[in-house]
Structure formats: structure tokens, C-alpha cells
Amino acid sequence: MEQNPASTRIQRPSLTFWQIWNMCFGFLGIQFGFALQNANVSRIFQTLGASIDDVPALWIAAPLTGLLVQPVIGYFSDRTWTRLGRRRPYFLAGALVASLALIAMPNSPTLWVAAGLLWVLDAAINVAMEPFRAFVGDQMPPAQRAAGFSMQSFFIGAGAVVASALPWFLAHAGVANTAPAGVVPDAVRYAFYLGAAVLVGAVGWTVLRTREATPEALDASDPVLPASLSRPASTLPRAWPWLLSGAATCTAVYRFGLDRQLYLLGAGLLLYGALVGVLARRRSSGMVATILADLRDMPDIMRRLAVVQFFSWFALFAMWIYTTAAVAQVHFGATDARSPAYNEGANWVGVLFAAYNGFAMLAAMAIPPLARRIGARGAHAVNLLVGAASFLSIGLIPEPTWLLVPMMGIGVAWASILSLPYALLSDHLPARKMGVYMGIFNFFIVIPQLVAATVLGFALKSLFGGAPIHALTLGGVSLVVAALSMLRIGATRRETMAHGLAH
Template identity: 65%
Template structure:
């Protein structure tokens, strides 16, 4: 029997209707609502609770670290879960409940360190819900519909973020208090977080109740299911030696930072190197089997497409993290001429940042409608190159424009980049991994979202201080260049149905 005959004998994964795709992606509205509230307001909360601007990147470290730890664990577990609620949906629900509780608590934090701890809880909870949603699209949709599914997620991300980002601004115009005393969070932020918790829980609940999942055996029987690769036979001694080498390098980097009196945020970079060494050492000391060994082995044997996409993701998310950390301080300093968190000018500027973040997410929702057309006309890679290049121009222009109203034009480019980053790399990835490992590979793929954020935490402060005399707008210029690099790197990725990368 020929390969073509064998494939024709297996069932095809059914195409879903527009409303079925709508229901399965609707929960992302709430997930992104919470995520957008976090991105637009956490730096403001930290500054309101007394954090100096140079320490804010370190306080943000909780967000990427939790993703690094949580997503591969959730992906591994969800691949092996089957309950009355299905495979991925139990994780949607648990994450939504925990994230809602964190959103209710964060604006009431009495101290800076409690706020930083609640950011850890919030980000971990959002990640518990978010990671299975990525795998959910790969599970439910045939190859031809996956770009549309991820674009639908981008649409809901845009819509949710628009409302979440603009909420403090809108509440201020409705008469809600927009200033507070030292160590207190304004009521505009507090009520926005309360509303966000309700939206998150209700929208995820809609997806949980309105969708069904394929049992694992059915999923594996479809004609687009890639076979599970053989388990690699790792040399435990060699693995342990590599781990020891990475650990030594991490120690040398930390020693150099200490002896040369370099920026203390660089210790994050040394810690990342050392932690990877420890992980390899542990893998070398234990046998095959178990969740940790499986994740480490799958990381070692990633498909070539995933390796190339990792580089694309690194530069994309480095840029995004620079934007999330430094846009508030850039806009308040350049356009509203204040760094005093208790002043009306600073809080007016911070609210305008919420509007700008709402704008880029609104443009992202529109871009999500256009992206399937772009993919049909230009393909996945060239569409992504075009979109992230627009984002690079948008970030750089924030540092050059002096009329705050014109920053809305900057957000147009950022919106197209954001929609593309949230959809097209996942469409490229989901076509290259087996169905039985969709969750764990989506979780591992998150490493290449988290690692650049940790690198940003460790390097951005030093780069801005050294090259831009501490002006936060410099971080946005660095982010814009990084987006251009990510666009060029995507041309290196193989596209489904083509023989090789460009």
C-alpha cells in the first residue's frame, strides 16, 4: 500500500464553522483582558508604591519567570490529561479562577513586595490558561484553518486589550478618582482590575461550556497527525558534563559582574546560564521517563522549524518587553514632562499610555482580519516580515514624535506586529509538531518568549543607561531595531508546503 493510499484511508479532521472557531477562541478575550491590565498598569502600580524607575525591570522579572516554569509543565500535563471537561479545558478554568483572584487583590497591595508577589501569581495563572489555548487550536483545526484560528485569537486579544487598556482613562472621564496619595493606587486602576477579573472568568467559562474536544485516540487517527518521534537516547554522562560547563560559565559571568561593579540586573543573565546548567546536570543524573526528563529531551530534539522560529521569537519578544516596561516612563517624561507619580500630569500621561495600548490592540484586531488574506496572497513568512517591520517603525517613532496625539500613528504599526506575532509563528509551529506533543512543544516554545524577556530585564537598564544617558525612549529604539531583525530571521523558516527556507 502506498503512502498516499494509507493517508487517504485515514479520516480528515473536520473543518469548523466560523462560530465554532469563535467559541473556541472567545476565552482569549478574557485572558488578554487580564494580560493587558497587567502590561499597562503594573509599572504604574510599582511606581505608586515607591519603586524607583531603574528597579522596575527587576520587579517585572516575576512575569517571564513564571511563564518559563509554568507553560512547559502545563503543556506536558495537558497532553496527558483526559477528563469529563476534555484535555485542555480543565486548565483554562483553573487558570481563570486563580487569575481572577489575583486581579482582585493586586490593586489593594499594601506594599511594593506584595504587589510584586501578586504579579507572580497573576502571570502564573494567566499562563495556566494561555498555554493550552495555543495547543487547543492545533488540536481542533485542520492545517488549512490554523492561520484563521490563530488570527481569531489575535482578534479577541485585540478587542480585550482595547477595552482593558482604555478603562482607567474612561473611568477618569466618568469622574472616578485618578490620583492617590503616596503608597496608594488610584481608584481608576482599582476598578479596572475588578472589572477585568469578571470579564476573564466569564469569557473563559464561555469557551469551556461551548466547545468539545477530540479524545486523544481520535486526534491521533486524523490524516494530518504527525507521528511521534522516537525518544532520543541521551548520553547521561555527556549531558551532565555539558551541564557542569554551563554552570561554570554562569559562575564566571556572575563573578565578572561583581568584580567589575557592573549593573546588578546583569545577574539575571548569569542566573539564566547557571539555571540551564543545573537543568542539564539534573537530566544527566536521572534516567529517562518522567515529566522533567521528557521536557528536557523534547527541548533537545526540537523540530528544525521550531529551532528557527525560536530565533524569530527571541527578537520579537525582546522588543515587546521593552515597550511594556518603558512606554509609560517615556510618554510621561517626553510628552507630559513629569516623573512624579503623585502629580496630575504624570497620571494623565499614564492614562494616555493606556489609550495608546488600547489603540495598538484595536489595530491588532483589525490586522487579525487582514492577516488571513495576507497569508493567502504572500504566504506566512513574507506576511510576518511586513507586519513586524511596521512594528519596528512604530516603536522607533515614539522616541521621535513630540505631539502625543500622533503617537496613535505609531500604534498602528505596533498593532500589526502584535497581531502577527500572536498568530503566524504559531501557525508555522503547529504544522511541524506531532499531535501527541502539541501541548509540551507549545510550552517549550514559550521558552523563546520568556528568555528574551529575561534578557531584556538584565540588559535593557544597562543599555539605556550607557547608550542613551538613562532616557527611557532609548529602550523603544532598541526594541524597534529588534523587530526588524526578527522579520529578517523569519525568512530562514521553512513554510508548510515548501521545500526549504528562503
């Protein structure tokens, strides 16, 4: 279908505050489940017998499922139209499956069952989450999109505040916080049950209280000419650099006796290279070939933001994996997951995670005026530097209570990471490919997590004496690099951004 001429394009209507609220409310439930996962999965793994060296490899399920699921869901949701609309069927299906996984995970009889359920949980959360990003781009005019992403950040913070601290609250309400070896404490299990109910309820609210524009209406109002719906295989990336990099990585691991977790990184490079090579040979124009071609032909601003996202999410994943072990060891003097001191420290990490998400809620309201004053590019760089300083200070603070202070800065960075890159990007994407490009953009969230899951365990064991606090130090350095990378992003469309954030 040809794009309507500019003279006949229809302006998308502006939405009211409550329409935006209803659109984004489902993110509260999604983040509720995501925050329970982030704050408690390492604890569940260690309770079921995983060593601290094995935890990163077990976590690899989360980013790997996102890498596979999000672009596929984006591709299909761009082409879906049902009685529930374009994106809402995916919200609902993902929420239902994720809720079942939340109920099952804390009852896992073995470590490997828990690891498998993490795959299911993260895949389902990704199915529900990915279309929400495209949903804002679909339904809102460009001038309101930043407001929509900021509202999503608000609900992300709200859901995570309660979810992260829920085991701590339940423990203080008298629910058992310890259990026999190999059994997850009741405080964690009941938190997961409540999370399942909140997830389905919040997503159901958005499904029932919103309507979607038809594909024809989106085409008529699209201010950006869409890329072609299929590309010849000649536009696919070249296969040989990826095959060579993967082979070199696997050879180095074998030759020098490096940590076996690094084989996962090499295997991923080999798999991607092989996939590109096969598709190019077959001259394919199907789903996978289209996604890979769109990956190659992404807008320039998306390439530059990809670097920022890589280093930002590397830091976040290091925090999610290692904060429990780091705080328990440094601030509570415990390394045994069965000890009362370790579980007290783990619950306090839940409070800290709730705190940074709470501060993110406040920051989500403060970011728009900051961006209007210094531009979205400068605002994001400043916020990332605030987060970097906060990461680096965690190991220097002796008193656990004072760890709430760096959580303020991490909350600022988190709110910015969840809003400004998407606001910068969405104005450059065509409506017909909003879903698939938002899914591709997730590559630059997932790839750093895969790198972190394969490299951090090796780095801590080989370079840092197994002390998990050093993973957070690496996270701080990574955020500094992300902030400096913002300087490579031009100030194009600053006026558009400022106008959008003002609404």
C-alpha cells in the first residue's frame, strides 16, 4: 500500500491525560512481575543450590529470550489486526502466561526447573512488554510521545516499588523469611503469587479501557515514509565477520582455558553469522530476513543510541545479578544463602530496589523540564553520570541504611533510560514498522545483558577474587561510557523533543 501524500495526511488526535494513563497502566503490572524477577531470581537460584559463579549463566535465559522474542513479536504485531486490535492481544497473552510462571517459580523442586521457568517468565514478559513501546508510537501524535514514555516510566517505577519491597514487607508482617535448605521462603512465594494477580489485573485494565487506531488510520497519519515491507537478501549484513568472531572466541576459550561461560558468547556470534549466511544464499524475504535487513538499514540515530543502550544496560544487568550477593557480603557479612544474615541482606536489597524505582517515579516527572532546558541529549547524559556516581559509591558506604542515597541517583538514571532514548527514536520510525524497530532496538538492551551474563562471572573469578561488589564498580564505569557516547548524537530535532516533553 502506498503512503498517502503529505497533503492528505491526517493529524493524529491528541490524547487526554486519562487516555494516556489507561494506555500505560498495564506497564505497572508488567514491571511488577519484572521487578519480582530481578530482585529475587538470584536468591531463588542460590537457595536451590547454585553457586555465585553459576548465577550469571543461569540468568542468561532472560536476555536471550528477549533477543529472540521482541523483534518477532514486533514483526507480527505490525501485521496483526483482530477484534482486540493490533497490540492488545499480545499484552493479554503475555500477561496470562507470565502470571502462571510467577506462581510456579518459587515452588520449583530443583535448580534446573527454576532456570527453565525463568525462560518462560521472561519470554512471556517480553511478549507483553514489546508491543507497549510500539503502542505509544501508534496511538499518540509525535508531540505527545515523550509524555507517553514518561508515563510508562512512572508506572514502571510504581510497580517496581511495591514488588521489590514486597518480601521485606511480608517478612515484617510475620510471614516466614527463612526455610529449610532447598526451599524458597514463604515471604518470597507469597510475593510472587500477589505479583501474578497484579500483572493480570493491570494489563487487563489497559486491554479493556483502550482502543486502537486501525492500520488504515495509522497509514493516513504517518508523518514518516515507511521502509519497504520486504527487502532483497542482498541488503542482509555480511556473515563472515560474525562467523570469524565467534570462531575466534570459542578457540580462545579452549586454547587458554578461559571460563566456559564464554562459549555462550562465541556460540551466539556463530549462530547469528550462520543465520545471515543461510538467508542470503536462499534469497529469503520472510520474517527473519526482513528483521535482519531492517537491522542493517536502521536510522542513523538508532545506531548511535545503540551504543548508549549497550553500556547503560550492561550496568543495569550487573546490578540485578550481583547487588544481593554484594550487599549481603559487604554490608551484612554473609555469603551463605541459608543464613539469617544473608536473607536479611537480600530483603534489604528488595527495599533498595523499591527505593530506586520510587525515585524513578519522581524523576519521570522532573525529566521533561530538564530536557526542555538543556535538550534531551544533554539531559540523558547528565542523568547517566548521576547513575554512574551512584554505582561507584555503593562499595564505599559502610552502613546499609545509607545505601538509600545512591539509590536516588540510580533512580534518576533508570527513569531516563526508560524514556529519553525512546522519545529520541520514535520520531524517526515509520508507523508500519514501529513494532519491528522497537523490537530491534531491544537488541541493544539484550546484547549487553548476554555479554554481562557470559563475561561478568569470568571477570569476577579471574580478576576480582570473586567479590561481587566489583561488578557494581564495572557498572559505574559502563554508565560513564554511556554518558560520553551521548555526545555522538547530534542535536537534530531538539525543538521537536522539547515541544513533545512540554505536553
